[in-house]
Amino acid sequence: MRKTWIAALACALSFGLAACGGSAPSGATDDAPAGGVSPEGTIKIGSLHPLSGAAAADGQQMDNGAKLAVETINAAGGIAALGGAKLELLSADTQGKPEVGQSEAQRLVQEGAVGLVGTYQSAVTANVSSVAERNKVPLVIDVSTADSILEQGYKYTFRVQPSSSVLGAQAAKYLSEVSTAANTPAKTVAILHEQGPFGSGIRDSFTAQAQELGMTVGPVIAYDAASVPDLTTQMTQVKAADVDVLVVTGYYRDGVLAAQAVQTVQPGVDAVFGVANGAFDLPQFPAEVGQAGEGFFDANYHADMTKPAMQELASRYEQQYGDAIRTGAVLSYDAVQVIAQALEKAGAADPTAVRDAIASGEVDTLLASGGPIAFDDTGENRNAIPILMQVQGGAVRQVHPDSFAEAAPLYPGQPAPAAR
The missing domain is CATH 3.40.50.2300 (Response regulator)
Known part of the structure:
Protein backbone atom coordinates (compact mmCIF):
# COMPACT_ATOMS: atom_id res chain seq x y z
CA MET A 1 0.00 0.00 0.00
CA SER A 163 19.92 36.59 -2.62
CA SER A 164 20.52 39.04 0.23
CA SER A 165 20.05 41.95 -2.15
CA VAL A 166 16.64 40.72 -3.29
CA LEU A 167 15.48 39.73 0.20
CA GLY A 168 16.49 42.97 1.89
CA ALA A 169 15.27 45.35 -0.79
CA GLN A 170 11.94 43.58 -1.27
CA ALA A 171 11.37 43.42 2.50
CA ALA A 172 11.75 47.19 2.78
CA LYS A 173 9.19 47.62 0.01
CA TYR A 174 6.76 45.24 1.71
CA LEU A 175 7.13 47.09 5.01
CA SER A 176 6.41 50.40 3.29
CA GLU A 177 3.41 49.00 1.41
CA VAL A 178 1.78 47.27 4.37
CA SER A 179 2.33 50.07 6.88
CA THR A 180 1.21 52.78 4.44
CA ALA A 181 -1.94 50.83 3.54
CA ALA A 182 -2.76 50.73 7.27
CA ASN A 183 -2.33 54.53 7.52
CA THR A 184 0.58 53.98 9.91
CA PRO A 185 3.62 54.43 7.65
CA ALA A 186 6.88 53.15 9.09
CA LYS A 187 9.28 56.06 9.44
CA THR A 188 11.96 54.86 11.85
CA VAL A 189 13.48 51.37 11.93
CA ALA A 190 15.97 49.58 14.20
CA ILE A 191 17.83 46.53 12.90
CA LEU A 192 18.90 43.56 15.02
CA HIS A 193 20.94 41.04 13.03
CA GLU A 194 23.33 38.13 13.34
CA GLN A 195 26.84 39.35 12.61
CA GLY A 196 27.89 36.93 9.84
CA PRO A 197 27.75 37.48 6.07
CA PHE A 198 24.08 36.45 6.01
CA GLY A 199 22.88 39.06 8.51
CA SER A 200 25.26 41.75 7.31
CA GLY A 201 24.16 41.35 3.70
CA ILE A 202 20.49 41.63 4.63
CA ARG A 203 21.26 44.66 6.79
CA ASP A 204 22.94 46.47 3.92
CA SER A 205 20.35 45.77 1.25
CA PHE A 206 17.39 46.51 3.54
CA THR A 207 18.96 49.77 4.76
CA ALA A 208 19.66 51.05 1.26
CA GLN A 209 16.09 50.42 0.07
CA ALA A 210 14.47 51.67 3.30
CA GLN A 211 16.38 54.94 3.12
CA GLU A 212 15.38 55.35 -0.53
CA LEU A 213 11.77 54.95 0.62
CA GLY A 214 12.19 57.71 3.20
CA MET A 215 12.76 55.66 6.36
CA THR A 216 15.40 56.47 8.95
CA VAL A 217 17.42 53.42 9.97
CA GLY A 218 19.12 53.06 13.36
CA PRO A 219 20.27 51.79 15.72
CA VAL A 220 21.80 48.79 13.96
CA ILE A 221 22.78 46.09 16.45
CA ALA A 222 24.76 42.93 15.64
CA TYR A 223 25.18 39.76 17.71
CA ASP A 224 26.86 36.36 17.49
CA ALA A 225 24.07 33.89 16.71
CA ALA A 226 26.11 30.89 17.84
CA SER A 227 26.86 32.15 21.34
CA VAL A 228 24.42 34.88 22.38
CA PRO A 229 22.62 33.70 25.56
CA ASP A 230 19.71 36.15 25.31
CA LEU A 231 18.83 39.40 23.56
CA THR A 232 17.44 41.41 26.46
CA THR A 233 20.29 43.94 26.46
CA GLN A 234 19.96 44.50 22.72
CA MET A 235 16.17 44.86 23.04
CA THR A 236 16.65 47.49 25.73
CA GLN A 237 18.71 49.49 23.22
CA VAL A 238 15.84 49.23 20.75
CA LYS A 239 13.35 50.44 23.33
CA ALA A 240 15.54 53.44 24.16
CA ALA A 241 15.69 54.37 20.46
CA ASP A 242 11.89 54.84 20.32
CA VAL A 243 11.46 53.51 16.75
CA ASP A 244 8.38 52.46 14.79
CA VAL A 245 9.62 49.04 13.64
CA LEU A 246 12.20 46.46 14.72
CA VAL A 247 13.73 44.45 11.87
CA VAL A 248 15.27 41.12 12.93
CA THR A 249 17.52 38.89 10.78
CA GLY A 250 18.97 35.66 12.14
CA TYR A 251 18.51 31.95 12.64
CA TYR A 252 15.97 29.89 14.58
CA ARG A 253 17.49 29.82 18.07
CA ASP A 254 18.19 33.54 18.15
CA GLY A 255 14.78 34.24 16.61
CA VAL A 256 13.21 32.58 19.64
CA LEU A 257 15.48 34.63 21.91
CA ALA A 258 14.34 37.80 20.13
CA ALA A 259 10.68 36.95 20.72
CA GLN A 260 11.35 36.27 24.38
CA ALA A 261 13.22 39.57 24.70
CA VAL A 262 10.37 41.48 23.04
CA GLN A 263 7.95 39.98 25.53
CA THR A 264 10.22 40.88 28.47
CA VAL A 265 11.31 44.38 27.45
CA GLN A 266 8.19 45.55 25.56
CA PRO A 267 10.09 47.85 23.16
CA GLY A 268 6.92 49.66 22.08
CA VAL A 269 7.24 49.16 18.31
CA ASP A 270 4.40 48.96 15.82
CA ALA A 271 5.83 45.76 14.33
CA VAL A 272 8.54 43.17 14.73
CA PHE A 273 9.49 42.58 11.12
CA GLY A 274 11.70 39.64 10.25
CA VAL A 275 13.76 39.78 7.08
CA ALA A 276 14.89 36.30 6.00
CA ASN A 277 14.44 35.34 9.64
CA GLY A 278 15.09 31.67 10.33
CA ALA A 279 12.31 31.43 12.93
CA PHE A 280 9.39 33.80 12.44
CA ASP A 281 7.77 32.01 9.48
CA LEU A 282 8.21 28.43 10.67
CA PRO A 283 5.24 26.48 12.04
CA GLN A 284 7.33 25.48 15.07
CA PHE A 285 7.90 29.12 16.08
CA PRO A 286 4.43 30.12 17.35
CA ALA A 287 4.11 26.73 19.00
CA GLU A 288 7.35 27.31 20.91
CA VAL A 289 7.02 30.98 21.89
CA GLY A 290 3.24 31.27 22.19
CA GLN A 291 1.83 34.76 22.56
CA ALA A 292 5.34 36.24 22.51
CA GLY A 293 5.47 35.84 18.72
CA GLU A 294 1.92 36.86 17.87
CA GLY A 295 1.80 39.43 15.08
CA PHE A 296 5.43 38.97 14.03
CA PHE A 297 6.06 39.47 10.29
CA ASP A 298 8.70 37.82 8.13
CA ALA A 299 9.65 38.71 4.57
CA ASN A 300 11.29 35.55 3.33
CA TYR A 301 11.47 32.83 0.70
CA HIS A 302 8.68 30.41 1.50
CA ALA A 303 6.95 27.26 0.37
CA ASP A 304 3.73 28.18 -1.43
CA GLY A 361 17.18 24.53 -17.84
CA GLU A 362 13.92 25.44 -16.14
CA VAL A 363 12.44 23.48 -13.22
CA ASP A 364 9.03 23.84 -11.61
CA THR A 365 9.18 24.87 -7.96
CA LEU A 366 7.09 24.34 -4.83
CA LEU A 367 8.12 27.77 -3.54
CA ALA A 368 6.24 31.02 -3.82
CA SER A 369 7.98 32.34 -6.90
CA GLY A 370 7.81 34.56 -9.92
CA GLY A 371 8.10 31.52 -12.19
CA PRO A 372 10.08 28.29 -12.57
CA ILE A 373 13.63 27.96 -11.28
CA ALA A 374 15.80 29.43 -14.03
CA PHE A 375 19.32 30.73 -13.55
CA ASP A 376 20.95 33.85 -14.96
CA ASP A 377 24.59 34.07 -16.02
CA THR A 378 25.74 34.60 -12.42
CA GLY A 379 23.91 31.53 -11.11
CA GLU A 380 21.05 33.41 -9.42
CA ASN A 381 17.50 32.13 -9.79
CA ARG A 382 15.95 34.98 -11.75
CA ASN A 383 12.43 34.12 -10.54
CA ALA A 384 13.22 33.87 -6.81
CA ILE A 385 11.23 36.28 -4.64
CA PRO A 386 10.31 36.61 -0.96
CA ILE A 387 6.76 36.90 0.29
CA LEU A 388 5.48 38.40 3.52
CA MET A 389 4.12 36.19 6.28
CA GLN A 390 2.68 36.92 9.71
CA VAL A 391 1.90 34.96 12.86
CA GLN A 392 -1.87 35.25 13.27
CA GLY A 393 -3.79 33.32 15.89
CA GLY A 394 -0.83 31.05 16.56
CA ALA A 395 -0.29 30.09 12.90
CA VAL A 396 1.94 31.45 10.15
CA ARG A 397 -0.10 32.93 7.30
CA GLN A 398 0.94 34.28 3.89
CA VAL A 399 -0.27 37.90 3.85
CA HIS A 400 1.41 39.86 1.01
CA PRO A 401 1.49 40.31 -1.99
CA ASP A 402 -2.15 39.59 -2.76
CA SER A 403 -1.30 36.88 -5.31
CA PHE A 404 0.11 34.68 -2.51
CA ALA A 405 -2.03 35.87 0.41
CA GLU A 406 -3.98 33.46 2.60
CA ALA A 407 -5.05 36.29 4.93
CA ALA A 408 -4.86 40.09 5.16
CA PRO A 409 -1.89 41.59 7.02
CA LEU A 410 -2.61 42.99 10.47
CA TYR A 411 -0.66 46.21 11.00
CA PRO A 412 0.38 47.34 13.57
CA GLY A 413 1.40 43.81 14.34
CA GLN A 414 2.21 44.48 17.99
CA PRO A 415 0.14 45.91 20.85
CA ALA A 416 -0.18 49.69 20.67
CA PRO A 417 3.09 51.32 21.75
CA ALA A 418 3.27 53.07 25.08
CA ALA A 419 2.78 56.85 25.03
CA ARG A 420 5.87 58.66 23.81
Missing part, protein backbone atom coordinates in the same frame (compact mmCIF):
# COMPACT_ATOMS: atom_id res chain seq x y z
CA ARG A 2 2.80 2.42 0.94
CA LYS A 3 4.62 1.81 -2.37
CA THR A 4 1.44 2.56 -4.31
CA TRP A 5 0.95 5.79 -2.37
CA ILE A 6 4.55 6.88 -2.97
CA ALA A 7 4.30 6.15 -6.69
CA ALA A 8 1.11 8.21 -6.96
CA LEU A 9 2.69 11.08 -5.06
CA ALA A 10 5.80 10.87 -7.22
CA CYS A 11 3.65 11.53 -10.26
CA ALA A 12 2.07 14.55 -8.56
CA LEU A 13 5.42 15.96 -7.49
CA SER A 14 7.61 14.94 -10.43
CA PHE A 15 9.19 17.69 -12.46
CA GLY A 16 8.62 16.44 -15.97
CA LEU A 17 11.56 14.05 -16.11
CA ALA A 18 11.88 12.82 -19.69
CA ALA A 19 11.01 9.23 -20.57
CA CYS A 20 14.07 8.42 -22.68
CA GLY A 21 15.60 5.17 -23.87
CA GLY A 22 17.36 2.52 -21.78
CA SER A 23 20.83 2.34 -23.30
CA ALA A 24 23.90 1.99 -21.11
CA PRO A 25 24.52 5.19 -19.14
CA SER A 26 26.99 7.50 -20.80
CA GLY A 27 29.78 8.82 -18.60
CA ALA A 28 29.81 5.64 -16.48
CA THR A 29 33.17 4.52 -15.10
CA ASP A 30 34.33 1.81 -12.74
CA ASP A 31 35.18 4.12 -9.86
CA ALA A 32 33.72 7.48 -10.99
CA PRO A 33 35.95 9.68 -8.79
CA ALA A 34 34.55 12.89 -10.26
CA GLY A 35 30.94 11.87 -10.60
CA GLY A 36 29.13 9.24 -12.65
CA VAL A 37 27.12 6.05 -12.30
CA SER A 38 28.57 3.89 -9.53
CA PRO A 39 29.28 0.17 -9.93
CA GLU A 40 26.02 -0.37 -8.03
CA GLY A 41 24.15 1.53 -10.74
CA THR A 42 23.36 4.62 -8.67
CA ILE A 43 24.11 8.29 -9.28
CA LYS A 44 25.42 10.03 -6.19
CA ILE A 45 24.33 13.48 -5.01
CA GLY A 46 25.94 15.10 -1.98
CA SER A 47 23.86 16.82 0.72
CA LEU A 48 25.84 19.16 3.00
CA HIS A 49 24.02 20.62 6.00
CA PRO A 50 24.53 21.26 9.74
CA LEU A 51 23.29 17.97 11.19
CA SER A 52 24.76 18.82 14.58
CA GLY A 53 25.33 22.07 16.46
CA ALA A 54 23.11 25.12 16.98
CA ALA A 55 21.43 24.85 13.55
CA ALA A 56 20.93 21.07 13.60
CA ALA A 57 17.12 21.23 13.55
CA ASP A 58 17.20 23.16 10.27
CA GLY A 59 20.02 21.07 8.84
CA GLN A 60 18.23 17.81 9.56
CA GLN A 61 15.06 19.17 7.96
CA MET A 62 16.98 20.09 4.83
CA ASP A 63 18.71 16.73 4.60
CA ASN A 64 15.30 15.10 5.00
CA GLY A 65 13.95 17.25 2.17
CA ALA A 66 16.78 16.07 -0.08
CA LYS A 67 16.03 12.45 0.89
CA LEU A 68 12.36 12.88 0.00
CA ALA A 69 13.31 14.24 -3.42
CA VAL A 70 15.55 11.25 -4.07
CA GLU A 71 12.79 8.89 -2.90
CA THR A 72 10.24 10.61 -5.17
CA ILE A 73 12.50 10.43 -8.23
CA ASN A 74 13.46 6.82 -7.64
CA ALA A 75 9.84 5.80 -7.04
CA ALA A 76 8.95 7.38 -10.40
CA GLY A 77 11.52 5.23 -12.21
CA GLY A 78 14.83 6.97 -11.61
CA ILE A 79 16.69 8.86 -14.34
CA ALA A 80 15.10 7.59 -17.54
CA ALA A 81 17.79 9.04 -19.81
CA LEU A 82 20.33 6.89 -17.96
CA GLY A 83 18.42 3.62 -18.19
CA GLY A 84 16.43 4.20 -15.02
CA ALA A 85 19.51 4.70 -12.84
CA LYS A 86 18.55 5.47 -9.26
CA LEU A 87 19.82 8.41 -7.22
CA GLU A 88 21.80 7.87 -4.03
CA LEU A 89 22.08 10.66 -1.45
CA LEU A 90 25.37 11.07 0.41
CA SER A 91 24.65 13.10 3.56
CA ALA A 92 27.42 15.06 5.27
CA ASP A 93 27.42 17.06 8.52
CA THR A 94 29.05 20.48 8.14
CA GLN A 95 28.54 21.17 11.88
CA GLY A 96 27.89 24.76 10.74
CA LYS A 97 31.66 25.26 10.40
CA PRO A 98 33.22 26.55 7.15
CA GLU A 99 36.33 24.38 7.42
CA VAL A 100 34.29 21.22 8.08
CA GLY A 101 31.96 22.01 5.19
CA GLN A 102 34.95 22.41 2.91
CA SER A 103 36.55 19.10 3.87
CA GLU A 104 33.22 17.25 3.70
CA ALA A 105 32.51 18.68 0.25
CA GLN A 106 35.88 17.45 -0.96
CA ARG A 107 35.14 14.00 0.48
CA LEU A 108 31.79 13.78 -1.30
CA VAL A 109 33.37 14.78 -4.59
CA GLN A 110 36.04 12.10 -4.13
CA GLU A 111 33.28 9.57 -3.43
CA GLY A 112 31.77 10.33 -6.83
CA ALA A 113 29.03 12.91 -6.25
CA VAL A 114 27.81 14.29 -9.57
CA GLY A 115 26.37 17.36 -7.81
CA LEU A 116 26.07 18.93 -4.37
CA VAL A 117 23.23 20.68 -2.51
CA GLY A 118 23.55 22.83 0.62
CA THR A 119 24.51 24.29 2.99
CA TYR A 120 22.36 26.71 5.12
CA GLN A 121 25.08 29.02 6.52
CA SER A 122 26.55 31.47 4.02
CA ALA A 123 30.06 31.21 5.48
CA VAL A 124 30.00 27.44 4.99
CA THR A 125 28.58 27.73 1.49
CA ALA A 126 31.35 30.15 0.52
CA ASN A 127 33.93 27.44 1.24
CA VAL A 128 31.91 24.66 -0.37
CA SER A 129 31.42 26.69 -3.54
CA SER A 130 35.18 27.03 -3.92
CA VAL A 131 35.48 23.23 -3.70
CA ALA A 132 32.75 22.82 -6.31
CA GLU A 133 34.47 25.25 -8.66
CA ARG A 134 37.91 23.70 -8.22
CA ASN A 135 36.57 20.20 -8.91
CA LYS A 136 34.09 21.27 -11.60
CA VAL A 137 31.14 19.68 -9.79
CA PRO A 138 27.89 21.71 -9.67
CA LEU A 139 26.66 23.06 -6.34
CA VAL A 140 22.98 24.01 -6.08
CA ILE A 141 22.56 26.28 -3.07
CA ASP A 142 19.31 25.61 -1.27
CA VAL A 143 19.77 28.12 1.58
CA SER A 144 22.55 30.75 1.87
CA THR A 145 21.82 34.35 0.96
CA ALA A 146 25.17 36.18 0.90
CA ASP A 147 25.66 38.03 -2.39
CA SER A 148 29.43 37.54 -2.14
CA ILE A 149 29.13 33.79 -2.86
CA LEU A 150 28.10 34.38 -6.47
CA GLU A 151 30.21 37.49 -6.94
CA GLN A 152 33.31 35.33 -7.46
CA GLY A 153 32.44 34.62 -11.09
CA TYR A 154 31.91 30.92 -10.38
CA LYS A 155 30.44 28.77 -13.16
CA TYR A 156 29.50 25.72 -11.10
CA THR A 157 27.45 27.36 -8.31
CA PHE A 158 23.72 28.12 -8.54
CA ARG A 159 21.29 29.50 -5.97
CA VAL A 160 17.60 28.55 -5.76
CA GLN A 161 16.52 31.02 -3.06
CA PRO A 162 16.63 34.84 -3.36
CA MET A 305 1.12 26.46 0.70
CA THR A 306 -1.59 27.36 -1.84
CA LYS A 307 -0.12 24.72 -4.24
CA PRO A 308 -1.70 21.25 -3.95
CA ALA A 309 1.64 19.53 -4.63
CA MET A 310 3.20 21.50 -1.76
CA GLN A 311 0.36 20.50 0.53
CA GLU A 312 0.96 16.85 -0.42
CA LEU A 313 4.69 17.13 0.27
CA ALA A 314 4.01 18.76 3.65
CA SER A 315 1.66 15.92 4.56
CA ARG A 316 4.17 13.31 3.44
CA TYR A 317 6.97 14.95 5.41
CA GLU A 318 4.92 15.01 8.59
CA GLN A 319 3.91 11.37 8.19
CA GLN A 320 7.47 10.25 7.54
CA TYR A 321 9.37 12.42 10.03
CA GLY A 322 6.76 13.38 12.64
CA ASP A 323 7.41 17.10 12.22
CA ALA A 324 5.98 20.01 10.24
CA ILE A 325 8.02 20.76 7.13
CA ARG A 326 10.13 23.91 7.06
CA THR A 327 10.81 25.90 3.93
CA GLY A 328 14.49 24.94 4.08
CA ALA A 329 13.48 21.33 3.48
CA VAL A 330 11.45 22.40 0.45
CA LEU A 331 14.43 24.30 -0.95
CA SER A 332 16.60 21.18 -0.56
CA TYR A 333 13.87 19.14 -2.26
CA ASP A 334 13.85 21.61 -5.16
CA ALA A 335 17.66 21.67 -5.33
CA VAL A 336 17.81 17.90 -5.81
CA GLN A 337 15.11 18.17 -8.46
CA VAL A 338 17.29 20.71 -10.31
CA ILE A 339 20.14 18.21 -10.47
CA ALA A 340 17.82 15.34 -11.42
CA GLN A 341 16.28 17.23 -14.30
CA ALA A 342 19.75 18.26 -15.46
CA LEU A 343 20.77 14.60 -15.50
CA GLU A 344 17.78 13.86 -17.72
CA LYS A 345 18.57 16.77 -20.03
CA ALA A 346 22.29 15.98 -20.22
CA GLY A 347 21.76 12.24 -20.72
CA ALA A 348 25.04 11.71 -18.91
CA ALA A 349 26.16 11.46 -15.29
CA ASP A 350 29.02 13.83 -16.00
CA PRO A 351 29.36 16.87 -13.70
CA THR A 352 30.26 19.29 -16.48
CA ALA A 353 27.35 18.15 -18.65
CA VAL A 354 25.07 18.40 -15.62
CA ARG A 355 26.36 21.91 -14.93
CA ASP A 356 25.57 23.00 -18.48
CA ALA A 357 22.08 21.51 -18.28
CA ILE A 358 21.41 23.30 -14.97
CA ALA A 359 22.49 26.61 -16.48
CA SER A 360 20.12 26.32 -19.44
